[in-house]
Amino acid sequence: MLVRLKVNGDWREAEVWPGASLLALLREQLGLVGSKNACEQGECGSCSVWMDDELVCACLVLAGQAEGREIRTVESLASGDTLHPVQQAFLESGAVQCGFCTPGLIVAVADLLETDLAPSDITIREALAGNICRCTGYAKIIDAVHAAAEKMR
Amino acid sequence: MSTKIREHIRGGVGEHVRRVDGIPKVKGQFLYGSDLWAEDMLWGYTVRSPHPHARIARVDISQAVASPGVQAVLLAADVPGTSVYGLEIPDQPVLVSDRVRYQGEPVAILAATDLETARRAAERVSVTYEVLPTVADMEAALREDAPALHERGNTVKAIRIIHGDPETRAEVWVEGYYETGMQDQAMLGPESGMAVPAEDGGVDIYVATQWLHVDQDQISPCLGLPKDKVRLHLAGVGGAFGGREDVSMQIHAAMLALRTRRPVKMVYSREESFVGHVHRHPSRIWMRTGATRDGDLVAVQARIFIDGGAYASSSPAVITNATTFAAGPYEVPNALLQGTAVYTNNPPCGAMRGFGAVQACFAYEAQMDKLADALKMDRAELRLRNALRTGSVLPTGQVIHGTAPVRELIRRCVDLPLPETSDERDPLTYPGGAGNVSRGEGLRRGVGFAVGYKNIGYSGGFDDSAECRVKLFATPSGPIAEVHSAAAEVGQGVHTVILQIARQELGIDHVVLHPADTMVGSAGSTSASRQTMMAGGATQLACRAVRDQLFERVRRWALTRGVALDRDLGIEDSHVVAGGRRLAPIVDFLDTAIAQTRVYHHRKTTAMDERGQGDVHVLFAFAAQRVLVEVDEDLGLVRVIHVATAQDVGKAIYPQGVYGQIEGGTTQGIGLAVMEEIQLRDGRILNPSFTDYLLPTILDIPTFSSTLVEEPEPGVPFGAKGVGELSTVVSTAAVVAALRDATGRELNRAPVRPDDLIGLTPPVRPRSA
Numbered sequence: 001m002l003v004r005l006k007v008n009g010d011w012r013e014a015e016v017w018p019g020a021s022l023l024a025l026l027r028e029q030l031g032l033v034g035s036k037n038a039c040e041q042g043e044c045g046s047c048s049v050w051m052d053d054e055l056v057c058a059c060l061v062l063a064g065q066a067e068g069r070e071i072r073t074v075e076s077l078a079s080g081d082t083l084h085p086v087q088q089a090f091l092e093s094g095a096v097q098c099g100f101c102t103p104g105l106i107v108a109v110a111d112l113l114e115t116d117l118a119p120s121d122i123t124i125r126e127a128l129a130g131n132i133c134r135c136t137g138y139a140k141i142i143d144a145v146h147a148a149a150e151k152m153r
Numbered sequence: 154m155s156t157k158i159r160e161h162i163r164g165g166v167g168e169h170v171r172r173v174d175g176i177p178k179v180k181g182q183f184l185y186g187s188d189l190w191a192e193d194m195l196w197g198y199t200v201r202s203p204h205p206h207a208r209i210a211r212v213d214i215s216q217a218v219a220s221p222g223v224q225a226v227l228l229a230a231d232v233p234g235t236s237v238y239g240l241e242i243p244d245q246p247v248l249v250s251d252r253v254r255y256q257g258e259p260v261a262i263l264a265a266t267d268l269e270t271a272r273r274a275a276e277r278v279s280v281t282y283e284v285l286p287t288v289a290d291m292e293a294a295l296r297e298d299a300p301a302l303h304e305r306g307n308t309v310k311a312i313r314i315i316h317g318d319p320e321t322r323a324e325v326w327v328e329g330y331y332e333t334g335m336q337d338q339a340m341l342g343p344e345s346g347m348a349v350p351a352e353d354g355g356v357d358i359y360v361a362t363q364w365l366h367v368d369q370d371q372i373s374p375c376l377g378l379p380k381d382k383v384r385l386h387l388a389g390v391g392g393a394f395g396g397r398e399d400v401s402m403q404i405h406a407a408m409l410a411l412r413t414r415r416p417v418k419m420v421y422s423r424e425e426s427f428v429g430h431v432h433r434h435p436s437r438i439w440m441r442t443g444a445t446r447d448g449d450l451v452a453v454q455a456r457i458f459i460d461g462g463a464y465a466s467s468s469p470a471v472i473t474n475a476t477t478f479a480a481g482p483y484e485v486p487n488a489l490l491q492g493t494a495v496y497t498n499n500p501p502c503g504a505m506r507g508f509g510a511v512q513a514c515f516a517y518e519a520q521m522d523k524l525a526d527a528l529k530m531d532r533a534e535l536r537l538r539n540a541l542r543t544g545s546v547l548p549t550g551q552v553i554h555g556t557a558p559v560r561e562l563i564r565r566c567v568d569l570p571l572p573e574t575s576d577e578r579d580p581l582t583y584p585g586g587a588g589n590v591s592r593g594e595g596l597r598r599g600v601g602f603a604v605g606y607k608n609i610g611y612s613g614g615f616d617d618s619a620e621c622r623v624k625l626f627a628t629p630s631g632p633i634a635e636v637h638s639a640a641a642e643v644g645q646g647v648h649t650v651i652l653q654i655a656r657q658e659l660g661i662d663h664v665v666l667h668p669a670d671t672m673v674g675s676a677g678s679t680s681a682s683r684q685t686m687m688a689g690g691a692t693q694l695a696c697r698a699v700r701d702q703l704f705e706r707v708r709r710w711a712l713t714r715g716v717a718l719d720r721d722l723g724i725e726d727s728h729v730v731a732g733g734r735r736l737a738p739i740v741d742f743l744d745t746a747i748a749q750t751r752v753y754h755h756r757k758t759t760a761m762d763e764r765g766q767g768d769v770h771v772l773f774a775f776a777a778q779r780v781l782v783e784v785d786e787d788l789g790l791v792r793v794i795h796v797a798t799a800q801d802v803g804k805a806i807y808p809q810g811v812y813g814q815i816e817g818g819t820t821q822g823i824g825l826a827v828m829e830e831i832q833l834r835d836g837r838i839l840n841p842s843f844t845d846y847l848l849p850t851i852l853d854i855p856t857f858s859s860t861l862v863e864e865p866e867p868g869v870p871f872g873a874k875g876v877g878e879l880s881t882v883v884s885t886a887a888v889v890a891a892l893r894d895a896t897g898r899e900l901n902r903a904p905v906r907p908d909d910l911i912g913l914t915p916p917v918r919p920r921s922a
Contacts, residue, residue, distance in 0.1 A: 017269055028267075033188035034181020038341040038391070039423045043843035046341060074181035087179035091171055094809040097817065098644025099178030100341040100391030106179060122579045128851045129587060132843065134341050134392050135644050137816030138851040140809075 005066045007032065008076040016063045023047045023058035025066070026073060034074040034103045038132070045131035048104040048111075049073045055111045057130075074103035077110060086110045089148035090141075097135035105131045109145050117153045119145065165657035166806050166871055172649045173666065174642065185389035186345030186361035187420040194347070195224055197402065197409045197419035198271035200261035200278045201428065202253040205289075205463075205498040205836025207282040209251055209260065216277040217263060222270040224413045226263040226278065231408065234377030238400055240367065240503070242465035244303055247375050247404050253282070254302055254463035255500050256837050257428025264409040264417050287836040291437065291460040291495040292920050302463065302496045309461045309494040310469040312476050314765030316548040319489030323443025323451035327523040330919040331440070331516040332902040333885070334830035335460070336433035336821075338505055339848055342391015344401040344429045345420040348410035355382025356407045361390040363397045365639050366675035375404045376411065383407070387669035393643035394821070395504030396430040398680055399466050427841035431466045431503030432831060434459035434494070436475065436512035439919055442520040448530050450539045452487035453520075453548075455479040459502070459512065461494045466503030468494040473613060473761070473769070474509030480548050481517035482559050482606040482775055483539040488548040490765070498836040504680055506821060507607065507881040514605040515903055518886040522602075522893070536604050537563050541775075550766040556864040559775050562799040563604060566777035569797035569858045584783055585790035587852050595786045598794075599895025603887035604777045608770035609875040610683040614760045617683065619753050620674030621691035622667075623655065625699050625739075626746035632727050632739050634659050634699070637667035640676035640688035645877055646810035647684040651692045653806055654870070658696035660724030661739070674752065682774065682875025685806060690753035690870040698749035700724065706742040756868065772866055775801040776879035778819070781855075782891040789907030791827050793855040793888055800859065803866040803874035815859045815880045822884025824849045826892075830904050 004013050007030060014029035023040070026032040026049070036046035040059045047058040050072040077084035083091070086109045096102050105128065112119060112127040119127065124145045133141060164170050177183040214226045229236065229250035236250070237243045249260050261278050265271035288294045294307040301307060346360030355378055362368050365385040373383040390397065402419040409417040421429045436459045443452040457475050461468035476492030505511075525532040540559035546552055583591040611617040622637040636655050642648040648666055655664045667673075676688045704722045707729050711718045720732040729736045761767040781795040798815050805811045821829075828847040832839040840846045865872020885903050892910065893900050899916040900909060908914040 019269070027188075031190065032181075033184070033190075036185075036341070036391075037187055037343070037420070039843040041423070041842060041844060044341065078180050083176070083179065090179050091175045094172075094813050096172060096175050096178050097646070097813060098340070098342065098390060098392040099174065099183055100185060100644075102178050103181040106181075122581050125851045126581060126587075130850075132341065132848055132850060134339055134394070134821075134848065135817045136813055137818075137820035137849075137857070138854045139816045139857050140813060141851065 001064060003063050003067050005068065006070040008072060018064065020063040021059050022061040022063050022066045025063040026058060032073050032075055036100055036103060038100060043132065045108060046101050046104040048107040055108060074107050077106065084110060085151040086113065086148040089144040089151065093140050093144035093147055095136060095140040095144035101131060101133040105133065105141060109148065113149055113152055117149050119149060163662055164653060166653050167808065168653065169809060170649060170653060170807060172646055173652055174648060183389050185342050185391050186359065187343060189347040189359055189388060189418055191347065191349060191416035194416040194418055195264040195266060195413060196268045196271045197262060197264050197406050197417045198275050199259045199405060200275045201257045202249065202260055202282065203256065204253055204282050204284050205256040206285040206287045207253045208285060209249060209253065209280060210283050211281040212261065213279040214261065217274045220274040220277060222266040223274045224264045225409055226261060227408055227412060228261050232375060235374040238371040238375055238404065239465055240399060240467050241469050245464040255498055259405065262405045262409060264413055287498045289498060289836045291458050291497055294495050294497045302498065307496045309465050309496055310472050311493040312473060312761065312765055314476060314488060314490040314548050317487035319452060319454060319487050321452050321487045324446045325527050326441060326443045327520055327527050328441045329516065329520055329523060330901060331438045331519060332917050333436045333512050333515055333825065334904055335435045335502065335833065336505060336825045336829050337427060337831055337846060338394035338396030338430065339846065340392030340394055340396050343421040343423060343426045346388055346402060346406060347416055347418040348406035349416045350410045350414050353382060355384065356410055357384045357386060358403055358407055359386045359388045360403055361388050361397060363393050363641050363643060363680055364678035365641065365669065365671050367678060368400055368403055369671050371400050372404050372407060376407055385671045387641055390641060390643040393679065394506045395508065395680060398504040398678060399431050401429050423843060424841045427838055428500060431501045433505035434461065434471055434502040434512065437920065438512065438516040440516050440520050442524050444524055444528065446528065448528050448535050448538050450483050450485045453480040453485050455490045457492040459494050460497055460499055462497055462499040462501035464501045466501050468503065471509040474608065475513045477549055477769055478510050478513045478606065479517060481521065482541045482604055484541060484545050485548060490548055499833055500838060506818060507878050508681065510605065510607040510882045511885060514603060514882050514886045518603040518890065519901065522890055532602055533563055533567055549761060549769050551768050551770065553773060555772045555866045556803065557773065557775065558801050558862050558864050559604065561862050562775055562777040562801055565860050565862060566779050566797055566799035569860060571781060572795045572856055584785040584792040585788060590788060591785055597784045597786050597895040599782050599891045601780045601887045601890025601894055603883040603890060605879065605883040605886065606773050606775045607878055607882050608681065609686060609774055610681055610755050610771040612758055612770045614758055616754055617677040617687065619676040619687035619691040620750060621688065621695040622673050622748060622750040623695040623699050624746050624748040625659065625703065625743065627740035627743035631663060632661050632743060634661060634664045635667050636664060636692060637673045638676050638688050638692065639669050639671060639673050640684050641669060641679040643679050645814060646807055647679060647688055649810065650685055650689055650807050654689050654692045655696050658693055659700060661727045682877045685873050685875050686755065686869050687753055689873065691751055693870045694751035694753055695749050698751055699747050702747045702749065703739060703742055707736065710742065772869065772874065774874040774879050776883050778880065778883040778887040780887040780891040782888065782895055784892060784895045784910055789910035791892065793823050796855045796857050796884065798859045798880055800861060800876065800879050801874060802861050802863060802876050804863050804872045805861050806871060806873050811861060811876045812859055814876045816857050818878065818880035819857065819884040820849050820854055822881045823888055826885045826888035826903050827905055
């Protein structure tokens, strides 16, 4: 089936099988591999994207459900060499190790900071509970959220 | 003639640096194995046995072959070369021809135009199995009436370490039995890679792995190709933790690529990943510890069983570690330590962060607490009294020649402040907080402590050397050094460390990495906390060779001007300096590039003799950890509140990375302590998903205080010890000790379940006769 959707500002079309997920469409059809395939059942948040400004796991959304919708992925955050403050903060704070969870976490953090520019540790933990990181032990991720929030205030 | 370099280099050793792969990773542009793509590429897929133990009676691939979009379906008979592979013992079939030994074992592989077509074709491969009884228990597997799973029987390796007089008398004895469960590495990036057929009849394999050259060593005989026709390239690695030490999809993708003459990509699903890599060995440890009334350790006796599952993988090395470390980081004059790794029909077990030292620490630290209680002695004091030091003799007879700051670690750890408690708490901070199950009633707090140690580098006489090539050349914007190492960056930061060392040694800012591949010699495995020492050591040697050649050019140039440069030469800010004065920019001496290749060897070790004696390990690192927990006594739910760690690092080359290793490694230890276990029933995995295999989330982690003890290790580059594993070695033991303190229960099995804490489940009993 043919799906037409707006991705990172541009209208795109892709031919997918009816069972394909939005994640498969982004990764395999559009070559946007920043959204990651770690669990593919909505447990780890590595494929977090915005659909019409709502944070979703792209693996849990059927490609067909994205018809006519607006999708924003991690690839939309930096403009050229200028990183988004959340990306910059992850880099500075040591919140990145293997980096596989990083794009999903950065999207989730950017989403949190769109509504709360001074989140407490508790708020951060609650907001990121759906993003698994196997490397860092999360402490430096919490540091990065505070650093990004401060920069964006 | 000596050479001197500036002590402080921007981005050099010990500096706060950004990781070299950080920008592409935060932008989502870093290409992992699962992100690879090629024109005309096919997708590979694996058909796996649903049975843990069975004979294959018949395989019919005709329907799969006839499926539209399917380009190849291959069976064991299609393996071009050797039919088996393995890290230490080649006992694992590339594809099963007759006998399946674990659930999920690969039986057939196929390639199709897309993943969904491949999946559906796999369902049309018809395999007729004759199911055999499952050998699911590691001790039952050793009974005489158990079916032999391999020609060599069901013992992978048995070792015995006899030290002093193990039958000696002691005034006080404590005894215990301990178990740990099977833990999954759960690296977020699934097994993945791509094989591309080459015009010379060979193949290029792009793969997320921990050791390119050992993959090459195993893959090429199976493909029937010489090594130089099997070229490996490191794809982005989404975490490893030991799970990528063994070959997964490499041979399969290469076979499909060579057959179809098209690039073939394979990516495991999460469920497949649970059977696609080895796990942490479940263990059963019986231990008896004797001491004088004053608290001096007299003897340790231990019997250790670990379940190796269906194939050997690195079980021989894991049981060697578990057994050699079984007496803990303490001076023990007499010991009898026996370890056995066993074949069963459970999923194969092998390397995971901590590598046998985790299981041993869980037992010996519980014993130390028991002993302290029996002696009515402070737990830290007992450890301080018996701690290893430089010059101590281990149960293997090995003398510790390097640093062993165990007392310093214990003192520093104990001194780290506990977090302040506040009366007003968000319900989310209580045990089980996200479930909204508590308002803070019935909470018990406990503090646990553990000290542990582990080897750095490969042991037992193995020369796991590392090669590095460094090229220094001029560009219009200044000198650039390119470092070529095959060391696998798995997230831990070795590529950043290599560049720091190159900057430090060469005195220039602009240092770049050549992609890691097999066009340079082996760097050895990214495991055993060894790459800082080994790949870092090779980088240092190669840079020094480049520098020496540069200075040779400088001296020859000076002689043509009638100047003999007998003073120390150095490099500062891309200039050659003599006696502190700038001579000329180094690009002036780089009309042609300078390239040097060097190999770093660690000191020689020896294998153990029949009494388990030998100079077995290269060097040791130590850690001490204190954990504060809270337990909901009604529900048995746990919150780990705070973890204080003191770690022996020798020298922190990349400090931010060191703290990251401590926090991440601790979190994996917390996982094994309270939630992570592959649940098995009769050889079958019951929870192969992130829904059912529980991993620590950001809601589960404590706050951390970490302190580094930096006593440089003699004889290794910068005195730096590997840092990746130590926190994992101690944290499971420390968390469970804290839970014992909170509840007064025995808790001799990790992971501890809510049922154990509210008393529904009695402690496990030894299963040995």
